[in-house]
Every structure is written in structure tokens, then in C-alpha cells.
Amino acid sequence: MEILMSITVGVLFMIGTYMILTKSLLRVVLGLILLSHGAHLLLLTMAGLQRGTPPLLSLGSEAYADPLPQALILTAIVISFGVISFLLVLSYRTYKEHKTDDLDQLRGSADE
Amino acid sequence: MTVLHWATISPFLLAILIPFLYKYVRPIHTGWFVLVLPLVLFVYFIQLLPVTSAGGVIEQTVPWVPSLGINFTVYIDGLSLLFLLLITGIGALVVLYSIYYLSKKTEKLNNFYVYLLMFMGAMQGVVLSDNLVVLYVFWEITSVSSALLISYWYHREKSTYGAQKSMLITVFGGLAMLGGFSLLYIMTGTFSIREIIGSLDLVTTSSLFLPAMFLILLGAFTKSAQFPFHIWLPDAMEAPTPVSAYLHSATMVKAGIYLVARFTPVFGGAAEWFWTLSIFGIVTLLWGSISAVRQKDLKSILAFSTISQLGLIMCLLGLGSASLYFGYGDETALYTTAILAAVFHLINHATFKGSLFMTVGIIDHETGTRDIRKLGGLMTIMPVTFTVSLIGLASMAGLPPFNGFLSKEMFFTGVLNSSELSIFNMQTWGFLFPILAWIASVFTFVYCLVMFFQTFTGKFKPENYDVKHVHEAPIGMLISPIVLGSLVVIFGFFPNLLAYTLIEPAMASILPNLLEADERFYVNIYHWHGFNTELFMTIGVIAVGTMIFLLMKKWAKLAIYQKERDPLNWFYDHSLTGLVRGAQFTTRIQMTGVLRDYFAYMCVFMILLFGYSMIRYNAFAIDTTNVTGIDPFMWILTILFIGATVVIPFINHRITAIILVGVIGFLLALFFVVFRAPDLALTQLLVETVTVVLFMLAFYHLPELRKESFKPRFNLVNLIISIGVGVLVTAIGLSAAALGNSANFEFISEYFIQNSKELAGGYNMVNVILVDFRGLDTLLEVLVLGIAALGVVTMIKLRMTGREDV
Numbered sequence: 063m064e065i066l067m068s069i070t071v072g073v074l075f076m077i078g079t080y081m082i083l084t085k086s087l088l089r090v091v092l093g094l095i096l097l098s099h100g101a102h103l104l105l106l107t108m109a110g111l112q113r114g115t116p117p118l119l120s121l122g123s124e125a126y127a128d129p130l131p132q133a134l135i136l137t138a139i140v141i142s143f144g145v146i147s148f149l150l151v152l153s154y155r156t157y158k159e160h161k162t163d164d165l166d167q168l169r170g171s172a173d174e
Numbered sequence: 175m176t177v178l179h180w181a182t183i184s185p186f187l188l189a190i191l192i193p194f195l196y197k198y199v200r201p202i203h204t205g206w207f208v209l210v211l212p213l214v215l216f217v218y219f220i221q222l223l224p225v226t227s228a229g230g231v232i233e234q235t236v237p238w239v240p241s242l243g244i245n246f247t248v249y250i251d252g253l254s255l256l257f258l259l260l261i262t263g264i265g266a267l268v269v270l271y272s273i274y275y276l277s278k279k280t281e282k283l284n285n286f287y288v289y290l291l292m293f294m295g296a297m298q299g300v301v302l303s304d305n306l307v308v309l310y311v312f313w314e315i316t317s318v319s320s321a322l323l324i325s326y327w328y329h330r331e332k333s334t335y336g337a338q339k340s341m342l343i344t345v346f347g348g349l350a351m352l353g354g355f356s357l358l359y360i361m362t363g364t365f366s367i368r369e370i371i372g373s374l375d376l377v378t379t380s381s382l383f384l385p386a387m388f389l390i391l392l393g394a395f396t397k398s399a400q401f402p403f404h405i406w407l408p409d410a411m412e413a414p415t416p417v418s419a420y421l422h423s424a425t426m427v428k429a430g431i432y433l434v435a436r437f438t439p440v441f442g443g444a445a446e447w448f449w450t451l452s453i454f455g456i457v458t459l460l461w462g463s464i465s466a467v468r469q470k471d472l473k474s475i476l477a478f479s480t481i482s483q484l485g486l487i488m489c490l491l492g493l494g495s496a497s498l499y500f501g502y503g504d505e506t507a508l509y510t511t512a513i514l515a516a517v518f519h520l521i522n523h524a525t526f527k528g529s530l531f532m533t534v535g536i537i538d539h540e541t542g543t544r545d546i547r548k549l550g551g552l553m554t555i556m557p558v559t560f561t562v563s564l565i566g567l568a569s570m571a572g573l574p575p576f577n578g579f580l581s582k583e584m585f586f587t588g589v590l591n592s593s594e595l596s597i598f599n600m601q602t603w604g605f606l607f608p609i610l611a612w613i614a615s616v617f618t619f620v621y622c623l624v625m626f627f628q629t630f631t632g633k634f635k636p637e638n639y640d641v642k643h644v645h646e647a648p649i650g651m652l653i654s655p656i657v658l659g660s661l662v663v664i665f666g667f668f669p670n671l672l673a674y675t676l677i678e679p680a681m682a683s684i685l686p687n688l689l690e691a692d693e694r695f696y697v698n699i700y701h702w703h704g705f706n707t708e709l710f711m712t713i714g715v716i717a718v719g720t721m722i723f724l725l726m727k728k729w730a731k732l733a734i735y736q737k738e739r740d741p742l743n744w745f746y747d748h749s750l751t752g753l754v755r756g757a758q759f760t761t762r763i764q765m766t767g768v769l770r771d772y773f774a775y776m777c778v779f780m781i782l783l784f785g786y787s788m789i790r791y792n793a794f795a796i797d798t799t800n801v802t803g804i805d806p807f808m809w810i811l812t813i814l815f816i817g818a819t820v821v822i823p824f825i826n827h828r829i830t831a832i833i834l835v836g837v838i839g840f841l842l843a844l845f846f847v848v849f850r851a852p853d854l855a856l857t858q859l860l861v862e863t864v865t866v867v868l869f870m871l872a873f874y875h876l877p878e879l880r881k882e883s884f885k886p887r888f889n890l891v892n893l894i895i896s897i898g899v900g901v902l903v904t905a906i907g908l909s910a911a912a913l914g915n916s917a918n919f920e921f922i923s924e925y926f927i928q929n930s931k932e933l934a935g936g937y938n939m940v941n942v943i944l945v946d947f948r949g950l951d952t953l954l955e956v957l958v959l960g961i962a963a964l965g966v967v968t969m970i971k972l973r974m975t976g977r978e979d980v
Contacts, residue, residue: 081823
């Protein structure tokens with residue numbers, strides 16, 4: 063299962079990178095989302111995907127799934143949500159002001 | 175702080191006062207205030223002469239950075255004192271000359287004297303310091319103040335060009351020298367020159383010996399304008415003439431000579447030192463004297479002449495270092511002649527070159543031109559200048575009875591002796607040195623003749639000059655050249671005045687290992703040697719030189735003679751422009767201003783770095799021992815997930831892509847369910863929903879956006895980069911998992927599982943970690959969300975109109 067998940071993470075990173083390398087601003091934001099998905103899944107996979115009950119003590123189990131990476135991922139999800147919604151509004155405003163989503167046309171002034 | 179320390183830094187202290195004196199004491203020329211200091215210093219240093227001529231040294235230390243072994247140690251021996259007397263003595267004369275040369279009304283005297291005093295202090299520091307770091311600091315101050323003085327008339331383009339050039343070249347050498355000093359420190363563990371000489375075994379046996387030597391020589395060669403670094407000196411002639419006389423003939427260009435002489439006890443005796451110095455010296459000598467003949471400007475002739483004379487001294491120092499090879503003994507006496515000649519010529523050159531620069535300055539000042547094609551017939555109009563020039567030129571040409579003759583004879587003796595050396599392969603190549611030296615002397619003689627006859631003889635043509643009434647200079651301006659000119663004569667007739675007082679102590683500090691205790695070099699300079707080879711060489715120089723001068727009309731038509739500028743400047747100019755162009759070219763290629771290029775650089779760099787280290791350290795590993803099995807259900811889920819991801823780049827419709835990314839998010843939530851993370855699944859579901867809604871809000875209502883702009887072009891490079899990133903992440907993930915398995919770490923989570931109820935009173939371990947065990951993360955994460963929300967509101971609400979950066 064870990065090997066399959068590692069490959070899945072690799073695919074997510076690959077597609078995310080490819081999307082960021084394109085011209086459209088929207089695609090860049092989508093690529094960032096995919097990258098963050100990949101990172102979250104990688105965190106979970108690296109901790110080991112052993113079987114066990116969910117980390118709830120009330121279940122009274124012998125083996126629990128590792129709670130620490132879950133806490134880390136939860137923090138990461140919220141932070142990436144914050145960043146991505148900010149980016150979304152930023153790109154929305156960029157559209158509104160510059161009437162384009164082509165990154166080639168959003169290149170700052172000539173002397174930079 | 176002792177008197178000597180105060181003496182060393184006194185020029186800097188006076189430099190602070192100069193602007194005030196200039197501003198508040200307008201009626202008096204500021205130079206008069208400056209003049210006092212070098213005079214006092216000169217007298218002070220003169221009274222130290224008995225100490226050094228008795229073989230003693232003066233050493234005083236003030237700690238500066240004691241923890242690093244950097245102390246302001248002044249160390250006076252024969253060599254330092256010789257230079258100190260040159261610096262302060264000629265300094266005083268130059269200040270006196272500059273008082274009459276620079277007008278009180280039109281020139282910015284405060285700048286001039288501040289720079290000049292800075293230079294004087296730095297130069298004193300260079301020759302006084304025993305500590306290498308302190309020496310380097312003063313060395314760089316000389317470079318900076320020299321550049322400031324060259325660009326004194328900074329509105330002239332040539333001045334700033336010359337200043338920049340000298341700065342680049344000398345600072346380049348200075349930095350190399352610092353590298354050499356650091357290597358010496360690594361070898362010996364001390365910055366003190368005396369202690370380095372004391373622990374010579376450490377240096378000579380070290381593998382860093384040669385690098386240190388060449389780096390220090392690079393510093394010396396750039397400063398002393400040795401081939402091929404001499405190109406800055408002719409351009410430094412844009413400085414006011416007092417500066418040229420002081421810096422570019424008598425003092426700063428001799429700093430390199432000083433450095434070489436100072437380090438002769440350390441490096442001398444090695445074949446590399448001998449050959450580098452001798453070859454570069456003799457090439458500089460030859461090149462400088464040949465180039466000087468081509469010049470049409472008096473100061474340029476003198477500049478190239480300075481280059482050539484410095485090459486002569488450098489060559490002599492190199493040849494003389496052979497005596498260290500033999501160590502203490504009788505046969506060394508023969509080879510120390512070269513060192514003697516070097517020290518003697520150093521003094522002679524400072525006297526006659528200083529006076530020549532000053533007379534040229536007078537001619538320039540009184541006629542308005544320095545071009546030898548315009549000048550002529552000044553003999554009767556400027557008799558005093560004429561006399562002083564004649565003495566200086568005769569001395570430079572090496573005619574008896576002036577001091578130049580003596581040092582030239584000794585130069586020939588040194589060269590002839592060295593050509594008979596039986597070491598360093600001199601048997602094979604030694605015969606070249608006398609021949610090259612002789613040719614250079616012929617050209618030296620020729621340019622002296624050119625200067626003399628073109629300036630002072632011929633017809634006086636008043637129409638050539640801007641100045642209406644050409645006349646002799648005021649007496650104040652003439653004092654300094656007269657003093658230097660008389661020194662030329664005095665040293666010519668009574669050379670042994672210098673022998674005991676200056677030359678012997680200086681030789682003793684250059685060659686300390688050759689003397690037993692209480693012994694000294696016995697120097698006796700006299701004019702008449704009998705009919706020996708040197709005398710015939712001098713006669714030959716005069717004969718051939720005169721012939722070349724008489725035939726000047728013929729060979730003056732040669733193409734090379736027409737070309738004044740040194741051909742090596744071509745390399746300097748082109749390498750500078752090439753450097754700038756190259757830098758602009760690289761920047762333009764790299765810095766495209768396109769976001770995805772930068773991202774591609776980062777990805778490629780990471781792929782290369784990680785890929786290389788993975789291969790280099792054989793880090794890739796797959797461990798299947800702890801791997802859990804895969805349900806058929808998981809196969810379906812994973813294939814669905816991967817499929818949805820891969821499809822995204824092919825979708826051209828905006829809304830479809832957004833929805834598909836939403837689907838991937840929800841599938842991820844499903845993964846979290848499967849992997850027993852209920853809180854994650856909940857959060858992921860919520861966050862994904864909100865994100866998709868946000869996307870829809872943002873992108874649905876954008877009618878002006880053309881549809882086709884969304885359609886991406888296929889790009890193979892991008893694809894390769896992305897595949898690389900994907901493979902890399904997978905490989906790192908697998909290897910890290912394998913490493914984790916083999917390392918057998920204990921999981922910290924056991925602690926959380928055991929204690930989450932007991933210590934925190936909660937059953938949901940993830941939530942307990944979030945708010946109890948690791949609550950600080952959560953606090954800051956809330957802060958992140960708050961900042962993002964504020965940012966969003968600001969972006970939407972705040973409209974700065976009328977500006978470009980909305």
C-alpha cells in the first residue's frame with residue numbers, strides 16, 4: 063500500500079508541477095492545490111499506513127493509527143486553504159485589473 | 175600609543191583638520207599648514223638614523239585585535255627608515271611645490287590635501303607595519319587615496335577613467351596579496367613579518383609556499399606597475415603633477431618594491447622567486463623604455479620611464495636574491511651587488527624622477543602644453559628649469575658624474591655577475607640578461623635625449639602656446655626641483671654619504687640571514703672602476719643611443735612609433751566591456767521575467783541536486799517488509815484518483831477543470847477515511863467544498879476572459895521537468911520509508927496514545943494533540959487564517975486608483 067501511495071504522490075507532484083509551468087494563472091493555482099494534496103498524502107504515507115483503529119480512545123482498541131501525522135496534516139490543510147484562498151482572490155483581482163490571465167502578459171515593467 | 179604610533183597616524187589626524195583650516199583661514203594657502211607635518215616627521219625620522227645604522231631596530235606594539243593576533247606593531251629597520259625618509263622628505267617638497275602649482279582661487283584645495291595626507295599616512299603605515307593585516311589595511315588606503323587623487327579633476331572623463339583603471343588593477347593585486355598573507359598565517363600561525371622570518375622552516379617546507387609567494391608577488395607587481403599590470407600608470411598621469419611626482423614616481427609605485435624587499439628573507443633563495451622577479455623585471459624594463467620612446471607627452475614619457483626603472487629595481491632584487499641561496503659565506507658578497515644596486519637606484523630614482531616630474535609640471539604650467547611636438551627652445555627662457563632638467567635627465571640616462579651613472583654601472587655589474595651564476599639554470603639563459611639590460615639602457619638614453627632636445631633646444635615658437643608671455647616659474651615652485659636636483663649631484667659626487675647611513679642598514683634588512691652578529695655590509699661606491707666591461711657597455715649605450723637619436727627622422731615613420739597607446743590597453747578595455755556584455759547577456763538569458771522559467775530553474779536544480787546525491791551515495795532503496803497489503807477496493811480508488819489527476823492538464827474548459835480538482839479533493843477525503851483519519855476527512859471535505867465555491871465565485875463571472883486563452887500548449891520540456899519532479903518525490907518517499915524501517919525508530923505517538931486521557935482528559939487523540947500537546951501550532955495557524963482573511967478583504971475593498979500598481 064505504501065508503494066502505491068508513494069507513486070500516487072509522485073503523480074500528484076508531477077501534474078502539479080506541470081500545471082504551474084503553464085501560462086494560465088488559474089492553472090497555476092490549481093497546480094498549487096494538487097501539490098498541497100500531494101504533500102498531505104505524503105505526510106500520511108510516510109508515517110506508515112498500518113492497519114489499526116482511528117485514533118479515538120473510546121474505541122478501546124489494541125492498536126491505533128498514528129495520531130501525530132494526522133494532527134500535522136490538519137494544520138497543513140488549514141494553512142494551505144488560507145494561502146490558496148488568498149491566491150484565488152489575488153488572481154481574481156489580477157483578472158479584473160489587467161483583463162488577462164496569461165502570465166506572459168503579466169510581466170512587470172520593461173526595466174525589471 | 176608611543177610617539178612613533180602618533181607619528182604614523184598624524185597625517186590622518188591633520189587630514190581631519192584640513193577642511194576647517196581651508197574654510198576658516200581663507201587668506202593663507204592651505205598647503206602651508208600641511209607643509210609643517212612632513213617636515214617635522216622628516217626631522218623626527220632623521221634622528222632615528224643612528225639607531226638603524228648601528229644595526230638596531232625599533233619595535234613598538236599597540237594591540238588592535240589581540241584575539242586574532244592583529245596588533246599595530248611599528249617596526250623600524252634600515253629598509254623602513256629609508257622609505258620613511260623618502261616619503262616624508264619628498265612629501266614635504268611636493269607639498270611645497272603644490273602650494274605654487276595649485277591656485278588658491280580655482281582649486282578645491284581641501285580635497286587635495288586631505289587625499290594627499292591620507293596617502294602619506296597610509297604609505298608610512300605600509301612601510302612601518304610589522305603586522306601583515308595592518309600592512310594590508312594601509313596598502314588599500316594607498317590604493318583608494320591614489321584613485322581619489324588621480325580623479326582630482328573629476329569632471330574630466332580621462333581622469334575618472336585613469337582612476338578607475340588604477341583602482342581596479344591595484345585592488346585586484348591587493349586582494350591577491352591578502353590571500354598570500356592569509357596563507358602565510360596558515361603556515362606559521364602569526365601575522366608578524368619578523369616572526370615569520372624567525373620560523374622560516376615552516377614556510378619553506380610547506381606546500382603553500384609557492385601559492386603564497388605568487389599571490390604576494392601579484393600584489394607587488396600590480397602596485398609597482400610591472401609588466402603586464404603597468405597599463406594603469408600612464409593613465410594615472412591625468413592627476414595633478416605634484417601627485418604624479420609624489421605617488422607615481424617616488425612613493426606608491428615603490429610600495430611593491432618595498433614588499434618584495436621585505437619578503438626577500440622569506441621567499442628569497444627559491445628558484446621561482448629568482449626567475450619571476452628577474453624575468454618580469456627585465457621585461458618591464460625593456461617594455462617601458464621602448465614604449466617611452468614612442469610617447470609625445472612629457473608626462474607619458476616619464477610614466478613609461480618610471481615603469482622601466484621600477485622594472486630595473488625589481489630585476490635587481492630578483493637577481494640579488496640568489497645570494498640567499500648560498501647562505502652565509504664569501505662567495506655571496508659578489509651577488510649582493512645586485513641588492514646594493516637596487517637600494518641605491520631606488521634612492522636615485524626617487525630624486526631624479528621627482529625633480530623631472532616637477533620640471534615638467536613647471537613647463538606645463540608656464541606654457542600650457544606638455545606635447546613635445548609643440549615645445550622647443552625653452553633653454554634661454556627657463557634657465558633654472560633647464561638646468562634642473564638637464565641634471566635629472568643626465569642622471570636618468572646614466573651619464574657621469576651624476577648618481578644615475580653609478581647605479582647604472584652597478585646594475586650592469588649585478589647583471590653580469592648574475593649571468594655567471596651556476597644555479598637555477600643560469601648557465602643556459604644567464605647571457606640574455608646583460609644583453610636585454612643593455613638594449614633597455616640604449617632606449618633609456620634615447621628617450622632622455624628626446625626629452626631634452628625636443629623641449630629645450632630648437633626654435634622658440636610662441637604661437638604654439640596658449641600662454642601669451644612664457645617665462646620662468648616663480649621661485650617657490652623652483653625650490654623643490656632644485657633641492658632634488660642638488661641631491662642628484664650630491665649623491666653623484668659623494669655616494670658614500672648614503673652608504674653607511676642608509677644603504678647598508680637597508681641591505682641588512684633585505685638580507686638578514688647573510689650576516690653574522692655584529693657584522694655589516696661594507697659598501698663603498700666609487701666612480702672609477704678601471705677599463706672593465708661595465709664601462710664599455712656604458713660607452714656603447716651612449717654611442718648607439720646617439721646614433722638612434724640622430725636617425726630619428728627615419729625610424730619615426732615606423733607604424734609602431736606612431737602608436738602612442740600601449741597595445742596592452744586593448745586587452746584591458748576589451749576585457750572590461752566583454753565582462754559587462756557577458757554579464758548583461760547572462761542576465762538577459764536567465765532573468766526572463768516569466769514566472770514559469772524561474773519555477774523551472776528551481777525544479778531542475780532540485781532534480782539535479784537530489785538526483786546526483788541519490789546516485790552518488792547510492793541512496794535509493796525500497797523496503798517491502800513492513801508494507802501492508804492492498805484491497806481490491808483500494809486499487810479502484812487509487813486508479814480513479816490517479817486517473818482524475820492525470821486528466822486535468824488535458825481539460826480546456828475552465829469550469830470542468832475546477833470541478834475535477836474538487837473531485838480530486840473529495841477523493842483525497844475518501845483516502846483519509848480509508849486510512850482511519852476521521853478528523854482529516856471532515857476537514858478535507860469542508861475545505862474542498864469551500865475552495866470549489868470560491869473558485870466558482872471567482873472564475874465564473876469573468877465574461878471578458880476569452881475562452882481560448884485557457885487552452886495550454888503542449889510543452890515537452892515542461893513535461894520532462896514535471897516527470898522528473900514526480901519520479902524524484904516518489905523515489906525520496908520510498909527511500910525515506912525504507913530508511914525509517916531499517917533504523918527502527920521508536921514512535922513518539924506512543925506517548926500521545928498513553929497519555930491523552932490521563933494528562934489531557936480527551937479521547938480524540940488528534941484533537942488533544944492539536945489543542946493541548948501542540949497547541950502553539952494551532953494558535954499560529956489560526957493567525958494565518960486571520961491574516962489571509964484580512965488580506966482578502968483588503969484586496970477587494972482597497973482601491974488605490976491613479977497608480978500603476980493597483
